[in-house]
Amino acid sequence: MVSRLMILAFISLFASIITPADAQQNSITFTSSNPDLQTAFSRAKEMALHYKGKPEDPVGPWYESALPPRYAFCMRDVAHQAIPAEALGLTDANKNMFTLFAKNISESKDWCSYWEINRYGKPAPEDYRNDTAFWYNLNANFDIMNACWKLYLWTGDKDYISHPTFKYFHDKSASDYINRWVLQPDSLLTRPAHPNAGAAYNDEDAFHRARGLPSYSEGVPNMKMGIDLVAAIYRGLLSYAAILKENGKTAESKKIEQEAALYQTHIDKHWWDEKENLYNTFYSNKGAFGKNEGETFLFWFSALSDSARKRHTIEHLLNNTWNVENMSYFPYIFYQNGYWDEAAKYMLLLTDPKTERREYPEVSYGVILGFVNGLMGIQPDARYNRVETIYKANNNESCFIENVPLLGTNISVKHQPGSSEFTNNGERKVIWRAQFYGSHNNLVANGRTQKAVVGKDASGKMVSYTDVSVDPQKKVVVSVK
Known part of the structure; x- marks a missing residue:
């Protein structure tokens, strides 16, 4: 493990080549009646923007999303950091x-991309020698495809789903990539360990051995399949189905959606350990299941359907020790699954100066995602020009987030117990779906009573909402009647 002192030294060196702190002006801000939360946000924002690249870097706009000091970005980290990067105003970097x-x-490269690209616009030499020898985790294509769908929903930028460059990536990832790496649903536990090994394959060469790792968990030798890869394929194909549908290809979308379901069924059928009440996380080349990392991605990719199994898995995450990369996903995961207090505790922990390796770039972005999408419940949907909000807190605190860029505009949201305020700071009308926990017959929007729609969120909690059109430069307050 890289020591904290080494990371701090790397960051000090990195600070000399990145954009200075003045890049933070006119960007997202967060205030709260809870000073600890406010401090956590400030620390996360400062650290995240610390990693923004300089305009003159040959690669173009970018932000650090790999192990410092490589001055690079890798596919897994970027897929995780993309939405908080949008909230931080790094839209151009994401697009590039x-x-x-x-x-x-x-x-x-057998339909792989470059796992990691550096600030010179080249495949990072730490992970790439040539097209036959490089490091690559097979989850990556599906993670990027899912992130592209999320970016479209957040920004409304259709390039992510219909530009020829992205269309080619999505189409090949959902077809030739799966075939080349033997990732069909009925082959996951029988596939060869290295399906694209050539005659020159050398198991002692890490760039041969790691060319097509079947998991993000890199410390398990002789792995045939990781549960996180199965989850990644499931979610990636569902995102691809949504992309096809948005592009008017309804029949193709339905077919891919049915194919995706086979991977979720595979998880339910083969990976649960009834005795331990836990999921196995890898399957070895010797034909045995085992447990290591990987559970985090079952939630990142929303690949679980059984509520009892989800609960057991969350409790296992909460009651064990994990590295900082895994923990960087926790604020999002716990907010999404109804563990709000635990999510907030991790946001404080991950921004505590005493926490080991908190400087890893993914950590600060994970915390920002926890604030924006988690605590404040902000979720835009470009399909309907709509922004959902819901406050996820078990206390009487008030929280105010300002200057969140999305859907071609800029919004601010203030949550208090029983009341939410939405300001459209930009020049484009949006629909605000104001949501509140609990079952309510009516909600009040700017003094006018409106019939509420009642349903459930992803964690099964009762939710009531109403939709309100918010013009540019206007503010609307919705409260529980």
């Missing part, structure tokens, strides 16, 4: 980085 990943997919 995702375009580079998409356009570098190639048959000579």
Whole structure:
């Protein structure tokens, strides 16, 4: 493990080549009646923007999303950091980085892209020698495809789903990539360990051995399949189905959606350990299941259907020790699954100066995601020009987030117990779906009573909402009647 002192030294060196702190002006801010939360947000924002690249870097706009000091971005980290990067105003960087990943997919690499690209616009030498020898985690294509769908929903930028470069990436990832790496649903436990090994394959060469790792968990030898890869394929294909549908290809979308369901069924059928009440996380080349990392991604990719199994898995995450990369997903995961207090505790922990390796770039972005999408419940949907909000807190605190860029506008949201305020700071009308926990017959929008729609959120909690059109430069307050 890289020591905290080494990371701090790397960051000190990195600070000399990145954009200075004045890049934080006119960007997202957060205030709260809870001073600890406010401090956590400030620390996360400062650290995240610390990693923004300089305009003159040859690669173009970018932000650090790999182990410092490589001055690079890797596919897994970027897929995780993309939405908080949007909230931080790094839209140009996202577009550039995702375009580079998409356009570098190639048959000579068996439909992989470059796992990691550096600030010079080159595949990072730490992970790439040539097209036959490089490091690559097979989850990556599906994670990027899912992130592209999320970015479209957040920004409304259709390039992510319909530009020829992205279309080619999505189409090849959902077909030739799966075939080349033997990732069909009925082959997951029988596939060869290295399906694309050539005659020159050398198991002692890490760039041969790791060319197509079947998991994000890199410390398990002789792995045939990781449960996180199965989850990634499931979610990636569902995102691809949504992309096809949005592009008017309804029949193709339905077919891919049915194919995706087979991977979720596979998880339920083969990976649960009844005795331990836990999921196995890998399957070895010796034909045995085992447990290591991987559970985090079952939630990142929303790949679980059984509520009892989800609960057991969350409790296992909460009651064990994990590295900081895994923990960086926890604020999002716990907010999404109804563990709000635990999510908030992790946001404080991950921004505590005493926490080991908190400087890893993914950590600060994970915390920002916890604030924006988690605590404040902000979720735009470009399909309907709509922004959902819901406050996820078990106390009487008030929280106010300002200058969140999305859907071609800029919004601010203030939550208090029983009341939410939405300000459209931009020049484009949006629909605000104001949501509140609990079952309510009516909600009050700017003094006018409106019939509420009642349903449930992803964690099964009762939710009531109403939709309100918010013009540019206007403010609306909705409260529980």
